[in-house]
Amino acid sequence: MDVDAELSSPATQDDLPADVLRRLLRHPGARRSAALLRKDLTDEVIEEIITLGSTRSLAANGSLPARVRVRFVEDPDPVVRCAVAASIGDEPPGMLARLAEDPDPSVRAFLTMNDRLPPELLARLAAAPESSVRSRVIERWRDVPDSVRRMLLTDTDPEIRCASAQAFPPPADLLPGLLADPETRAAAVAYAVPTPELAADPDSDVREAVAAHPDLTTGLRDLLAEDPDMFVRNAIAARADTPAELRERLVAGLEPDSPLAEWVLSFRRGTHTCPPPAAVRPPLTREQSEALLARAGL
Known part of the structure:
Protein backbone atom coordinates (compact mmCIF):
# COMPACT_ATOMS: atom_id res chain seq x y z
CA MET A 1 0.00 0.00 0.00
CA ASP A 2 1.38 3.43 -0.85
CA VAL A 3 1.99 6.08 1.79
CA ASP A 4 -0.90 8.31 0.73
CA ALA A 5 -3.39 5.46 1.29
CA GLU A 6 -1.79 4.45 4.57
CA LEU A 7 -2.11 7.94 6.04
CA SER A 8 -5.91 7.87 6.04
CA SER A 9 -6.06 5.02 8.57
CA PRO A 10 -4.28 6.61 11.55
CA ALA A 11 -6.14 9.88 10.90
CA THR A 12 -9.26 8.25 12.37
CA GLN A 13 -7.56 6.27 15.13
CA ASP A 14 -9.19 6.82 18.53
CA ASP A 15 -6.07 7.18 20.64
CA LEU A 16 -4.09 9.25 18.18
CA PRO A 17 -1.88 11.81 19.98
CA ALA A 18 -2.93 15.40 19.29
CA ASP A 19 0.46 16.39 17.87
CA VAL A 20 0.37 13.47 15.41
CA LEU A 21 -3.11 14.49 14.27
CA ARG A 22 -1.97 18.06 13.64
CA ARG A 23 0.85 16.79 11.45
CA LEU A 24 -1.51 14.50 9.56
CA LEU A 25 -3.76 17.45 8.76
CA ARG A 26 -1.08 18.66 6.37
CA HIS A 27 -1.85 15.67 4.12
CA PRO A 28 -5.07 16.18 2.05
CA GLY A 29 -6.29 12.58 2.22
CA ALA A 30 -5.60 12.17 5.92
CA ARG A 31 -7.17 15.57 6.62
CA ARG A 32 -10.37 14.61 4.78
CA SER A 33 -10.59 11.35 6.72
CA ALA A 34 -10.09 13.12 10.05
CA ALA A 35 -12.58 15.85 9.14
CA LEU A 36 -15.24 13.36 8.13
CA LEU A 37 -14.90 10.67 10.78
CA ARG A 38 -13.27 11.90 13.98
CA LYS A 39 -15.59 12.55 16.93
CA ASP A 40 -13.08 14.44 19.08
CA LEU A 41 -12.20 17.46 16.95
CA THR A 42 -11.50 20.54 19.03
CA ASP A 43 -12.53 24.04 17.98
CA GLU A 44 -8.91 24.80 17.14
CA VAL A 45 -8.55 21.74 14.92
CA ILE A 46 -11.90 22.47 13.24
CA GLU A 47 -10.74 25.96 12.32
CA GLU A 48 -7.47 24.59 11.00
CA ILE A 49 -9.30 22.05 8.81
CA ILE A 50 -11.49 24.82 7.39
CA THR A 51 -8.45 26.98 6.69
CA LEU A 52 -6.72 24.09 4.95
CA GLY A 53 -9.69 23.59 2.61
CA SER A 54 -11.56 20.47 3.78
CA THR A 55 -14.79 22.17 4.79
CA ARG A 56 -16.95 19.81 2.74
CA SER A 57 -15.69 16.71 4.59
CA LEU A 58 -16.07 18.51 7.91
CA ALA A 59 -19.67 19.47 7.08
CA ALA A 60 -20.54 15.79 6.63
CA ASN A 61 -19.26 14.88 10.11
CA GLY A 62 -22.41 14.24 12.14
CA SER A 63 -20.47 14.28 15.42
CA LEU A 64 -19.69 17.99 15.36
CA PRO A 65 -21.55 20.31 17.77
CA ALA A 66 -24.70 21.94 16.37
CA ARG A 67 -23.16 25.40 16.83
CA VAL A 68 -20.44 24.42 14.37
CA ARG A 69 -22.68 22.73 11.81
CA VAL A 70 -25.02 25.73 11.59
CA ARG A 71 -22.18 27.63 9.94
CA PHE A 72 -22.22 25.18 7.06
CA VAL A 73 -25.92 25.78 6.36
CA GLU A 74 -24.96 29.34 5.41
CA ASP A 75 -21.88 28.39 3.38
CA PRO A 76 -21.88 29.89 -0.13
CA ASP A 77 -20.67 26.58 -1.60
CA PRO A 78 -23.67 24.31 -2.33
CA VAL A 79 -21.40 21.26 -2.01
CA VAL A 80 -20.81 22.14 1.64
CA ARG A 81 -24.54 22.69 2.20
CA CYS A 82 -25.19 19.29 0.60
CA ALA A 83 -22.80 17.64 3.03
CA VAL A 84 -24.41 19.14 6.11
CA ALA A 85 -27.99 18.69 4.85
CA ALA A 86 -27.79 14.90 4.96
CA SER A 87 -27.47 14.66 8.75
CA ILE A 88 -27.91 17.99 10.55
CA GLY A 89 -30.51 18.20 13.30
CA ASP A 90 -33.06 20.97 13.66
CA GLU A 91 -30.99 22.97 16.13
CA PRO A 92 -31.74 25.79 16.36
CA PRO A 93 -35.30 25.17 15.12
CA GLY A 94 -35.79 26.08 11.48
CA MET A 95 -32.53 24.71 10.10
CA LEU A 96 -34.20 21.84 8.25
CA ALA A 97 -36.95 24.06 6.85
CA ARG A 98 -34.30 26.47 5.64
CA LEU A 99 -32.48 23.69 3.81
CA ALA A 100 -35.78 22.49 2.33
CA GLU A 101 -36.03 25.89 0.62
CA ASP A 102 -32.42 25.95 -0.58
CA PRO A 103 -32.17 27.36 -4.11
CA ASP A 104 -29.85 24.56 -5.18
CA PRO A 105 -31.76 21.32 -5.93
CA SER A 106 -28.74 19.19 -5.04
CA VAL A 107 -28.92 20.49 -1.46
CA ARG A 108 -32.59 19.55 -1.21
CA ALA A 109 -31.81 16.14 -2.72
CA PHE A 110 -29.20 15.51 -0.02
CA LEU A 111 -31.68 16.69 2.60
CA THR A 112 -33.95 13.74 1.75
CA MET A 113 -31.24 11.48 3.21
CA ASN A 114 -31.61 13.10 6.62
CA ASP A 115 -33.27 10.69 9.07
CA ARG A 116 -34.35 13.64 11.22
CA LEU A 117 -36.49 15.18 8.51
CA PRO A 118 -40.16 15.45 9.59
CA PRO A 119 -42.89 14.08 7.27
CA GLU A 120 -44.19 17.53 6.39
CA LEU A 121 -40.83 18.55 4.94
CA LEU A 122 -40.47 15.27 3.06
CA ALA A 123 -43.92 15.88 1.57
CA ARG A 124 -42.76 19.33 0.49
CA LEU A 125 -39.70 17.84 -1.17
CA ALA A 126 -41.85 15.19 -2.88
CA ALA A 127 -43.55 18.07 -4.71
CA ALA A 128 -40.29 19.77 -5.71
CA PRO A 129 -40.21 21.03 -9.29
CA GLU A 130 -36.97 19.12 -9.94
CA SER A 131 -37.29 15.42 -10.68
CA SER A 132 -33.85 14.87 -9.12
CA VAL A 133 -35.29 15.85 -5.73
CA ARG A 134 -38.52 13.88 -6.15
CA SER A 135 -36.59 10.76 -7.09
CA ARG A 136 -34.50 10.96 -3.93
CA VAL A 137 -37.66 11.18 -1.85
CA ILE A 138 -38.81 7.92 -3.43
CA GLU A 139 -35.50 6.27 -2.59
CA ARG A 140 -35.61 7.35 1.04
CA TRP A 141 -39.27 7.32 2.00
CA ARG A 142 -41.40 4.19 2.00
CA ASP A 143 -44.17 4.96 4.51
CA VAL A 144 -45.66 7.79 2.49
CA PRO A 145 -49.11 9.29 3.03
CA ASP A 146 -51.66 8.25 0.43
CA SER A 147 -51.82 11.75 -1.09
CA VAL A 148 -48.05 11.82 -1.68
CA ARG A 149 -48.01 8.27 -3.02
CA ARG A 150 -50.73 9.10 -5.55
CA MET A 151 -48.95 12.26 -6.60
CA LEU A 152 -45.71 10.40 -7.31
CA LEU A 153 -47.38 7.44 -9.04
CA THR A 154 -49.06 9.83 -11.46
CA ASP A 155 -46.08 12.16 -11.91
CA THR A 156 -45.57 13.70 -15.35
CA ASP A 157 -42.00 12.36 -15.43
CA PRO A 158 -42.01 8.70 -16.59
CA GLU A 159 -38.89 7.91 -14.54
CA ILE A 160 -40.58 9.18 -11.39
CA ARG A 161 -43.69 7.09 -12.12
CA CYS A 162 -41.53 4.02 -12.71
CA ALA A 163 -39.50 4.49 -9.52
CA SER A 164 -42.69 5.12 -7.53
CA ALA A 165 -44.34 1.97 -8.86
CA GLN A 166 -41.26 -0.01 -7.81
CA ALA A 167 -41.25 1.56 -4.34
CA PHE A 168 -44.88 1.89 -3.29
CA PRO A 169 -47.85 -0.50 -3.29
CA PRO A 170 -50.33 1.27 -5.57
CA PRO A 171 -53.90 2.12 -4.51
CA ALA A 172 -56.32 -0.30 -6.17
CA ASP A 173 -57.95 2.40 -8.29
CA LEU A 174 -54.59 3.37 -9.82
CA LEU A 175 -53.55 -0.21 -10.72
CA PRO A 176 -55.31 -0.37 -14.13
CA GLY A 177 -53.63 2.84 -15.22
CA LEU A 178 -50.24 1.65 -14.01
CA LEU A 179 -50.63 -1.61 -15.92
CA ALA A 180 -51.58 0.33 -19.05
CA ASP A 181 -48.55 2.61 -18.73
CA PRO A 182 -45.46 1.09 -20.41
CA GLU A 183 -43.24 2.85 -17.86
CA THR A 184 -44.93 1.29 -14.81
CA ARG A 185 -46.39 -1.97 -16.10
CA ALA A 186 -43.46 -4.19 -15.06
CA ALA A 187 -43.51 -2.88 -11.48
CA ALA A 188 -47.31 -3.02 -11.27
CA VAL A 189 -47.41 -6.71 -12.26
CA ALA A 190 -46.57 -7.68 -8.66
CA TYR A 191 -49.98 -6.31 -7.56
CA ALA A 192 -52.00 -7.82 -10.43
CA PRO A 275 -16.05 -11.13 -1.81
CA PRO A 276 -14.67 -11.43 1.73
CA PRO A 277 -14.60 -8.20 3.77
CA ALA A 278 -11.34 -6.31 3.85
CA ALA A 279 -9.18 -7.00 6.85
CA VAL A 280 -9.27 -4.37 9.60
CA ARG A 281 -5.85 -2.85 10.08
CA PRO A 282 -4.59 -2.72 13.69
CA PRO A 283 -4.03 0.74 15.21
CA LEU A 284 -0.56 2.17 14.83
CA THR A 285 1.72 2.68 17.79
CA ARG A 286 3.40 6.03 18.38
CA GLU A 287 6.58 4.70 16.82
CA GLN A 288 4.76 3.38 13.75
CA SER A 289 2.93 6.68 13.33
CA GLU A 290 6.20 8.61 13.52
CA ALA A 291 7.78 6.31 10.93
CA LEU A 292 4.82 6.75 8.58
CA LEU A 293 4.89 10.53 8.94
CA ALA A 294 8.59 10.55 8.24
CA ARG A 295 8.10 8.51 5.06
CA ALA A 296 5.43 11.01 3.94
CA GLY A 297 7.65 13.99 4.71
CA LEU A 298 5.28 15.26 7.41
Missing part, protein backbone atom coordinates in the same frame (compact mmCIF):
# COMPACT_ATOMS: atom_id res chain seq x y z
CA VAL A 193 -53.23 -11.29 -11.31
CA PRO A 194 -50.79 -13.00 -13.71
CA THR A 195 -52.45 -13.49 -17.08
CA PRO A 196 -51.42 -15.05 -20.41
CA GLU A 197 -51.48 -11.54 -21.89
CA LEU A 198 -48.92 -10.29 -19.37
CA ALA A 199 -46.82 -13.42 -19.81
CA ALA A 200 -46.70 -12.69 -23.57
CA ASP A 201 -45.97 -8.97 -23.18
CA PRO A 202 -43.37 -7.69 -25.67
CA ASP A 203 -41.45 -6.09 -22.76
CA SER A 204 -39.14 -8.71 -21.23
CA ASP A 205 -39.16 -6.81 -17.91
CA VAL A 206 -42.92 -7.40 -17.70
CA ARG A 207 -42.49 -11.10 -18.47
CA GLU A 208 -39.72 -11.34 -15.86
CA ALA A 209 -42.05 -9.76 -13.28
CA VAL A 210 -44.74 -12.28 -14.18
CA ALA A 211 -42.19 -15.10 -13.81
CA ALA A 212 -41.46 -13.95 -10.25
CA HIS A 213 -45.12 -13.48 -9.26
CA PRO A 214 -46.07 -15.52 -6.16
CA ASP A 215 -49.39 -16.57 -7.71
CA LEU A 216 -47.96 -17.79 -11.00
CA THR A 217 -49.83 -20.80 -12.37
CA THR A 218 -48.05 -23.97 -13.45
CA GLY A 219 -49.12 -23.37 -17.03
CA LEU A 220 -47.63 -19.88 -17.14
CA ARG A 221 -44.52 -21.10 -15.35
CA ASP A 222 -43.91 -23.73 -18.01
CA LEU A 223 -44.61 -21.18 -20.75
CA LEU A 224 -42.11 -18.69 -19.35
CA ALA A 225 -39.53 -21.43 -18.81
CA GLU A 226 -39.19 -21.43 -22.62
CA ASP A 227 -38.96 -17.64 -22.91
CA PRO A 228 -36.27 -16.35 -25.29
CA ASP A 229 -34.98 -13.92 -22.63
CA MET A 230 -32.49 -15.50 -20.23
CA PHE A 231 -33.50 -13.20 -17.37
CA VAL A 232 -37.08 -14.40 -17.65
CA ARG A 233 -35.95 -18.03 -17.62
CA ASN A 234 -33.65 -17.25 -14.71
CA ALA A 235 -36.61 -15.83 -12.76
CA ILE A 236 -38.36 -19.17 -13.21
CA ALA A 237 -35.22 -20.99 -12.06
CA ALA A 238 -35.14 -18.77 -8.96
CA ARG A 239 -38.64 -19.76 -7.85
CA ALA A 240 -38.86 -22.01 -4.79
CA ASP A 241 -41.73 -23.95 -6.39
CA THR A 242 -39.86 -24.75 -9.62
CA PRO A 243 -39.13 -28.50 -9.84
CA ALA A 244 -35.44 -29.32 -9.39
CA GLU A 245 -35.15 -30.97 -12.79
CA LEU A 246 -36.58 -27.91 -14.55
CA ARG A 247 -34.37 -25.59 -12.52
CA GLU A 248 -31.24 -27.52 -13.43
CA ARG A 249 -32.16 -27.48 -17.12
CA LEU A 250 -32.82 -23.74 -17.05
CA VAL A 251 -29.57 -22.89 -15.25
CA ALA A 252 -27.58 -25.09 -17.63
CA GLY A 253 -29.09 -23.23 -20.58
CA LEU A 254 -28.24 -19.73 -19.35
CA GLU A 255 -25.47 -18.10 -21.37
CA PRO A 256 -24.50 -14.79 -19.74
CA ASP A 257 -22.28 -12.65 -21.95
CA SER A 258 -20.19 -11.15 -19.15
CA PRO A 259 -19.10 -11.86 -15.56
CA LEU A 260 -21.46 -9.11 -14.40
CA ALA A 261 -24.45 -10.70 -16.11
CA GLU A 262 -23.49 -14.06 -14.62
CA TRP A 263 -23.33 -12.50 -11.14
CA VAL A 264 -26.72 -10.79 -11.60
CA LEU A 265 -28.31 -14.08 -12.64
CA SER A 266 -26.80 -15.97 -9.72
CA PHE A 267 -27.79 -13.17 -7.31
CA ARG A 268 -31.43 -13.58 -8.35
CA ARG A 269 -31.21 -17.30 -7.62
CA GLY A 270 -29.42 -16.73 -4.31
CA THR A 271 -26.33 -18.67 -5.39
CA HIS A 272 -23.93 -15.74 -5.72
CA THR A 273 -20.71 -15.36 -3.72
CA CYS A 274 -19.74 -12.04 -2.18
Whole structure:
Protein backbone atom coordinates (compact mmCIF):
# COMPACT_ATOMS: atom_id res chain seq x y z
CA MET A 1 0.00 0.00 0.00
CA ASP A 2 1.38 3.43 -0.85
CA VAL A 3 1.99 6.08 1.79
CA ASP A 4 -0.90 8.31 0.73
CA ALA A 5 -3.39 5.46 1.29
CA GLU A 6 -1.79 4.45 4.57
CA LEU A 7 -2.11 7.94 6.04
CA SER A 8 -5.91 7.87 6.04
CA SER A 9 -6.06 5.02 8.57
CA PRO A 10 -4.28 6.61 11.55
CA ALA A 11 -6.14 9.88 10.90
CA THR A 12 -9.26 8.25 12.37
CA GLN A 13 -7.56 6.27 15.13
CA ASP A 14 -9.19 6.82 18.53
CA ASP A 15 -6.07 7.18 20.64
CA LEU A 16 -4.09 9.25 18.18
CA PRO A 17 -1.88 11.81 19.98
CA ALA A 18 -2.93 15.40 19.29
CA ASP A 19 0.46 16.39 17.87
CA VAL A 20 0.37 13.47 15.41
CA LEU A 21 -3.11 14.49 14.27
CA ARG A 22 -1.97 18.06 13.64
CA ARG A 23 0.85 16.79 11.45
CA LEU A 24 -1.51 14.50 9.56
CA LEU A 25 -3.76 17.45 8.76
CA ARG A 26 -1.08 18.66 6.37
CA HIS A 27 -1.85 15.67 4.12
CA PRO A 28 -5.07 16.18 2.05
CA GLY A 29 -6.29 12.58 2.22
CA ALA A 30 -5.60 12.17 5.92
CA ARG A 31 -7.17 15.57 6.62
CA ARG A 32 -10.37 14.61 4.78
CA SER A 33 -10.59 11.35 6.72
CA ALA A 34 -10.09 13.12 10.05
CA ALA A 35 -12.58 15.85 9.14
CA LEU A 36 -15.24 13.36 8.13
CA LEU A 37 -14.90 10.67 10.78
CA ARG A 38 -13.27 11.90 13.98
CA LYS A 39 -15.59 12.55 16.93
CA ASP A 40 -13.08 14.44 19.08
CA LEU A 41 -12.20 17.46 16.95
CA THR A 42 -11.50 20.54 19.03
CA ASP A 43 -12.53 24.04 17.98
CA GLU A 44 -8.91 24.80 17.14
CA VAL A 45 -8.55 21.74 14.92
CA ILE A 46 -11.90 22.47 13.24
CA GLU A 47 -10.74 25.96 12.32
CA GLU A 48 -7.47 24.59 11.00
CA ILE A 49 -9.30 22.05 8.81
CA ILE A 50 -11.49 24.82 7.39
CA THR A 51 -8.45 26.98 6.69
CA LEU A 52 -6.72 24.09 4.95
CA GLY A 53 -9.69 23.59 2.61
CA SER A 54 -11.56 20.47 3.78
CA THR A 55 -14.79 22.17 4.79
CA ARG A 56 -16.95 19.81 2.74
CA SER A 57 -15.69 16.71 4.59
CA LEU A 58 -16.07 18.51 7.91
CA ALA A 59 -19.67 19.47 7.08
CA ALA A 60 -20.54 15.79 6.63
CA ASN A 61 -19.26 14.88 10.11
CA GLY A 62 -22.41 14.24 12.14
CA SER A 63 -20.47 14.28 15.42
CA LEU A 64 -19.69 17.99 15.36
CA PRO A 65 -21.55 20.31 17.77
CA ALA A 66 -24.70 21.94 16.37
CA ARG A 67 -23.16 25.40 16.83
CA VAL A 68 -20.44 24.42 14.37
CA ARG A 69 -22.68 22.73 11.81
CA VAL A 70 -25.02 25.73 11.59
CA ARG A 71 -22.18 27.63 9.94
CA PHE A 72 -22.22 25.18 7.06
CA VAL A 73 -25.92 25.78 6.36
CA GLU A 74 -24.96 29.34 5.41
CA ASP A 75 -21.88 28.39 3.38
CA PRO A 76 -21.88 29.89 -0.13
CA ASP A 77 -20.67 26.58 -1.60
CA PRO A 78 -23.67 24.31 -2.33
CA VAL A 79 -21.40 21.26 -2.01
CA VAL A 80 -20.81 22.14 1.64
CA ARG A 81 -24.54 22.69 2.20
CA CYS A 82 -25.19 19.29 0.60
CA ALA A 83 -22.80 17.64 3.03
CA VAL A 84 -24.41 19.14 6.11
CA ALA A 85 -27.99 18.69 4.85
CA ALA A 86 -27.79 14.90 4.96
CA SER A 87 -27.47 14.66 8.75
CA ILE A 88 -27.91 17.99 10.55
CA GLY A 89 -30.51 18.20 13.30
CA ASP A 90 -33.06 20.97 13.66
CA GLU A 91 -30.99 22.97 16.13
CA PRO A 92 -31.74 25.79 16.36
CA PRO A 93 -35.30 25.17 15.12
CA GLY A 94 -35.79 26.08 11.48
CA MET A 95 -32.53 24.71 10.10
CA LEU A 96 -34.20 21.84 8.25
CA ALA A 97 -36.95 24.06 6.85
CA ARG A 98 -34.30 26.47 5.64
CA LEU A 99 -32.48 23.69 3.81
CA ALA A 100 -35.78 22.49 2.33
CA GLU A 101 -36.03 25.89 0.62
CA ASP A 102 -32.42 25.95 -0.58
CA PRO A 103 -32.17 27.36 -4.11
CA ASP A 104 -29.85 24.56 -5.18
CA PRO A 105 -31.76 21.32 -5.93
CA SER A 106 -28.74 19.19 -5.04
CA VAL A 107 -28.92 20.49 -1.46
CA ARG A 108 -32.59 19.55 -1.21
CA ALA A 109 -31.81 16.14 -2.72
CA PHE A 110 -29.20 15.51 -0.02
CA LEU A 111 -31.68 16.69 2.60
CA THR A 112 -33.95 13.74 1.75
CA MET A 113 -31.24 11.48 3.21
CA ASN A 114 -31.61 13.10 6.62
CA ASP A 115 -33.27 10.69 9.07
CA ARG A 116 -34.35 13.64 11.22
CA LEU A 117 -36.49 15.18 8.51
CA PRO A 118 -40.16 15.45 9.59
CA PRO A 119 -42.89 14.08 7.27
CA GLU A 120 -44.19 17.53 6.39
CA LEU A 121 -40.83 18.55 4.94
CA LEU A 122 -40.47 15.27 3.06
CA ALA A 123 -43.92 15.88 1.57
CA ARG A 124 -42.76 19.33 0.49
CA LEU A 125 -39.70 17.84 -1.17
CA ALA A 126 -41.85 15.19 -2.88
CA ALA A 127 -43.55 18.07 -4.71
CA ALA A 128 -40.29 19.77 -5.71
CA PRO A 129 -40.21 21.03 -9.29
CA GLU A 130 -36.97 19.12 -9.94
CA SER A 131 -37.29 15.42 -10.68
CA SER A 132 -33.85 14.87 -9.12
CA VAL A 133 -35.29 15.85 -5.73
CA ARG A 134 -38.52 13.88 -6.15
CA SER A 135 -36.59 10.76 -7.09
CA ARG A 136 -34.50 10.96 -3.93
CA VAL A 137 -37.66 11.18 -1.85
CA ILE A 138 -38.81 7.92 -3.43
CA GLU A 139 -35.50 6.27 -2.59
CA ARG A 140 -35.61 7.35 1.04
CA TRP A 141 -39.27 7.32 2.00
CA ARG A 142 -41.40 4.19 2.00
CA ASP A 143 -44.17 4.96 4.51
CA VAL A 144 -45.66 7.79 2.49
CA PRO A 145 -49.11 9.29 3.03
CA ASP A 146 -51.66 8.25 0.43
CA SER A 147 -51.82 11.75 -1.09
CA VAL A 148 -48.05 11.82 -1.68
CA ARG A 149 -48.01 8.27 -3.02
CA ARG A 150 -50.73 9.10 -5.55
CA MET A 151 -48.95 12.26 -6.60
CA LEU A 152 -45.71 10.40 -7.31
CA LEU A 153 -47.38 7.44 -9.04
CA THR A 154 -49.06 9.83 -11.46
CA ASP A 155 -46.08 12.16 -11.91
CA THR A 156 -45.57 13.70 -15.35
CA ASP A 157 -42.00 12.36 -15.43
CA PRO A 158 -42.01 8.70 -16.59
CA GLU A 159 -38.89 7.91 -14.54
CA ILE A 160 -40.58 9.18 -11.39
CA ARG A 161 -43.69 7.09 -12.12
CA CYS A 162 -41.53 4.02 -12.71
CA ALA A 163 -39.50 4.49 -9.52
CA SER A 164 -42.69 5.12 -7.53
CA ALA A 165 -44.34 1.97 -8.86
CA GLN A 166 -41.26 -0.01 -7.81
CA ALA A 167 -41.25 1.56 -4.34
CA PHE A 168 -44.88 1.89 -3.29
CA PRO A 169 -47.85 -0.50 -3.29
CA PRO A 170 -50.33 1.27 -5.57
CA PRO A 171 -53.90 2.12 -4.51
CA ALA A 172 -56.32 -0.30 -6.17
CA ASP A 173 -57.95 2.40 -8.29
CA LEU A 174 -54.59 3.37 -9.82
CA LEU A 175 -53.55 -0.21 -10.72
CA PRO A 176 -55.31 -0.37 -14.13
CA GLY A 177 -53.63 2.84 -15.22
CA LEU A 178 -50.24 1.65 -14.01
CA LEU A 179 -50.63 -1.61 -15.92
CA ALA A 180 -51.58 0.33 -19.05
CA ASP A 181 -48.55 2.61 -18.73
CA PRO A 182 -45.46 1.09 -20.41
CA GLU A 183 -43.24 2.85 -17.86
CA THR A 184 -44.93 1.29 -14.81
CA ARG A 185 -46.39 -1.97 -16.10
CA ALA A 186 -43.46 -4.19 -15.06
CA ALA A 187 -43.51 -2.88 -11.48
CA ALA A 188 -47.31 -3.02 -11.27
CA VAL A 189 -47.41 -6.71 -12.26
CA ALA A 190 -46.57 -7.68 -8.66
CA TYR A 191 -49.98 -6.31 -7.56
CA ALA A 192 -52.00 -7.82 -10.43
CA VAL A 193 -53.23 -11.29 -11.31
CA PRO A 194 -50.79 -13.00 -13.71
CA THR A 195 -52.45 -13.49 -17.08
CA PRO A 196 -51.42 -15.05 -20.41
CA GLU A 197 -51.48 -11.54 -21.89
CA LEU A 198 -48.92 -10.29 -19.37
CA ALA A 199 -46.82 -13.42 -19.81
CA ALA A 200 -46.70 -12.69 -23.57
CA ASP A 201 -45.97 -8.97 -23.18
CA PRO A 202 -43.37 -7.69 -25.67
CA ASP A 203 -41.45 -6.09 -22.76
CA SER A 204 -39.14 -8.71 -21.23
CA ASP A 205 -39.16 -6.81 -17.91
CA VAL A 206 -42.92 -7.40 -17.70
CA ARG A 207 -42.49 -11.10 -18.47
CA GLU A 208 -39.72 -11.34 -15.86
CA ALA A 209 -42.05 -9.76 -13.28
CA VAL A 210 -44.74 -12.28 -14.18
CA ALA A 211 -42.19 -15.10 -13.81
CA ALA A 212 -41.46 -13.95 -10.25
CA HIS A 213 -45.12 -13.48 -9.26
CA PRO A 214 -46.07 -15.52 -6.16
CA ASP A 215 -49.39 -16.57 -7.71
CA LEU A 216 -47.96 -17.79 -11.00
CA THR A 217 -49.83 -20.80 -12.37
CA THR A 218 -48.05 -23.97 -13.45
CA GLY A 219 -49.12 -23.37 -17.03
CA LEU A 220 -47.63 -19.88 -17.14
CA ARG A 221 -44.52 -21.10 -15.35
CA ASP A 222 -43.91 -23.73 -18.01
CA LEU A 223 -44.61 -21.18 -20.75
CA LEU A 224 -42.11 -18.69 -19.35
CA ALA A 225 -39.53 -21.43 -18.81
CA GLU A 226 -39.19 -21.43 -22.62
CA ASP A 227 -38.96 -17.64 -22.91
CA PRO A 228 -36.27 -16.35 -25.29
CA ASP A 229 -34.98 -13.92 -22.63
CA MET A 230 -32.49 -15.50 -20.23
CA PHE A 231 -33.50 -13.20 -17.37
CA VAL A 232 -37.08 -14.40 -17.65
CA ARG A 233 -35.95 -18.03 -17.62
CA ASN A 234 -33.65 -17.25 -14.71
CA ALA A 235 -36.61 -15.83 -12.76
CA ILE A 236 -38.36 -19.17 -13.21
CA ALA A 237 -35.22 -20.99 -12.06
CA ALA A 238 -35.14 -18.77 -8.96
CA ARG A 239 -38.64 -19.76 -7.85
CA ALA A 240 -38.86 -22.01 -4.79
CA ASP A 241 -41.73 -23.95 -6.39
CA THR A 242 -39.86 -24.75 -9.62
CA PRO A 243 -39.13 -28.50 -9.84
CA ALA A 244 -35.44 -29.32 -9.39
CA GLU A 245 -35.15 -30.97 -12.79
CA LEU A 246 -36.58 -27.91 -14.55
CA ARG A 247 -34.37 -25.59 -12.52
CA GLU A 248 -31.24 -27.52 -13.43
CA ARG A 249 -32.16 -27.48 -17.12
CA LEU A 250 -32.82 -23.74 -17.05
CA VAL A 251 -29.57 -22.89 -15.25
CA ALA A 252 -27.58 -25.09 -17.63
CA GLY A 253 -29.09 -23.23 -20.58
CA LEU A 254 -28.24 -19.73 -19.35
CA GLU A 255 -25.47 -18.10 -21.37
CA PRO A 256 -24.50 -14.79 -19.74
CA ASP A 257 -22.28 -12.65 -21.95
CA SER A 258 -20.19 -11.15 -19.15
CA PRO A 259 -19.10 -11.86 -15.56
CA LEU A 260 -21.46 -9.11 -14.40
CA ALA A 261 -24.45 -10.70 -16.11
CA GLU A 262 -23.49 -14.06 -14.62
CA TRP A 263 -23.33 -12.50 -11.14
CA VAL A 264 -26.72 -10.79 -11.60
CA LEU A 265 -28.31 -14.08 -12.64
CA SER A 266 -26.80 -15.97 -9.72
CA PHE A 267 -27.79 -13.17 -7.31
CA ARG A 268 -31.43 -13.58 -8.35
CA ARG A 269 -31.21 -17.30 -7.62
CA GLY A 270 -29.42 -16.73 -4.31
CA THR A 271 -26.33 -18.67 -5.39
CA HIS A 272 -23.93 -15.74 -5.72
CA THR A 273 -20.71 -15.36 -3.72
CA CYS A 274 -19.74 -12.04 -2.18
CA PRO A 275 -16.05 -11.13 -1.81
CA PRO A 276 -14.67 -11.43 1.73
CA PRO A 277 -14.60 -8.20 3.77
CA ALA A 278 -11.34 -6.31 3.85
CA ALA A 279 -9.18 -7.00 6.85
CA VAL A 280 -9.27 -4.37 9.60
CA ARG A 281 -5.85 -2.85 10.08
CA PRO A 282 -4.59 -2.72 13.69
CA PRO A 283 -4.03 0.74 15.21
CA LEU A 284 -0.56 2.17 14.83
CA THR A 285 1.72 2.68 17.79
CA ARG A 286 3.40 6.03 18.38
CA GLU A 287 6.58 4.70 16.82
CA GLN A 288 4.76 3.38 13.75
CA SER A 289 2.93 6.68 13.33
CA GLU A 290 6.20 8.61 13.52
CA ALA A 291 7.78 6.31 10.93
CA LEU A 292 4.82 6.75 8.58
CA LEU A 293 4.89 10.53 8.94
CA ALA A 294 8.59 10.55 8.24
CA ARG A 295 8.10 8.51 5.06
CA ALA A 296 5.43 11.01 3.94
CA GLY A 297 7.65 13.99 4.71
CA LEU A 298 5.28 15.26 7.41
